[in-house]
Amino acid sequence: MPPEPRTELTGDSPSGLAAVEAEIARACKDTKRERSSVKLIAVSKTFEADAISPVITAGQRVFGENRVQEAKAKWPALIAAHPGIELHLIGPLQSNKAKEAVTLFDAIHSVDRPSICEALAKEIVKQDRKPLLFVQLNTGEEPQKAGIPPQDADAFIASCRDSYGLQISGLMCIPPVDDAPAPHFALTAKIAARNNLKLLSMGMSADFAIAIQFGATHIRVGSAIFGHR
Numbered sequence: 001m002p003p004e005p006r007t008e009l010t011g012d013s014p015s016g017l018a019a020v021e022a023e024i025a026r027a028c029k030d031t032k033r034e035r036s037s038v039k040l041i042a043v044s045k046t047f048e049a050d051a052i053s054p055v056i057t058a059g060q061r062v063f064g065e066n067r068v069q070e071a072k073a074k075w076p077a078l079i080a081a082h083p084g085i086e087l088h089l090i091g092p093l094q095s096n097k098a099k100e101a102v103t104l105f106d107a108i109h110s111v112d113r114p115s116i117c118e119a120l121a122k123e124i125v126k127q128d129r130k131p132l133l134f135v136q137l138n139t140g141e142e143p144q145k146a147g148i149p150p151q152d153a154d155a156f157i158a159s160c161r162d163s164y165g166l167q168i169s170g171l172m173c174i175p176p177v178d179d180a181p182a183p184h185f186a187l188t189a190k191i192a193a194r195n196n197l198k199l200l201s202m203g204m205s206a207d208f209a210i211a212i213q214f215g216a217t218h219i220r221v222g223s224a225i226f227g228h229r
């Protein structure tokens with residue numbers, strides 16, 4: 001079951017979006033990057049269509065969800081109503097949801113084990129869909145957290161390509177909450193560079209400006225846009 005949706009509405013969604021856009025613009029300017037080199041993923045998990053619609057109306061087209069079932073319940077109607085929506089899966093994926101994930105999502109940020117690679121490879125061929133794929137790293141080596149430990153990353157990325165025929169486009173990380181994020185972003189960028197991966201999914205509401213400094217191409221921002229969950 002999806003988590004219980006919040007009934008309290010953030011009437012200020014578009015103003016949250018505007019503030020985030022302003023901070024992205026500032027971070028890009030500071031680091032001499034083009035705004036177009038950073039994709040903002042508005043993370044709408046736990047929020048219902050009536051909170052999401054104003055953000056779409058304000059011009060945002062790229063959204064992230066962390067659960068396949070919740071996304072399946074919310075997004076088909078929104079996608080039908082608003083052409084050009086791009087949907088990203090940023091949360092853990094189970095093999096038995098790979099079919100639905102490949103059908104619904106344009107990008108999957110949580111590739112982190114052989115069983116997922118196998119399930120995704122099968123569905124990608126079967127459905128003739130090509131979602132953008134990111135390998136999730138566990139840069140803090142936290143036991144409770146998903147992702148590949150840094151020392152296993154090169155071998156895992158190679159096996160995605162060589163054993164499963166998956167085209168991996170980038171890396172994703174979620175730094176430990178109590179750590180300074182910069183070293184985790186730097187490590188993720190370094191591992192991506194040596195594996196010829198162009199995309200970096202890193203940075204959330206609290207640290208997306210820092211992530212942009214370290215080369216993030218995809219930032220995943222929820223509460224700064226939609227309010228507290």
Ligand SMILES: *Cc1c(COP(=O)(O)O)cnc(C)c1O
Nearest residue numbers: 043066090204205220221222223
């Ligand atoms: C919820 C979530 C986000 C967004 O977090 P905020 O702090 O609300 O911006 C980003 N990435 C992942 C993987 C998430 O689950």
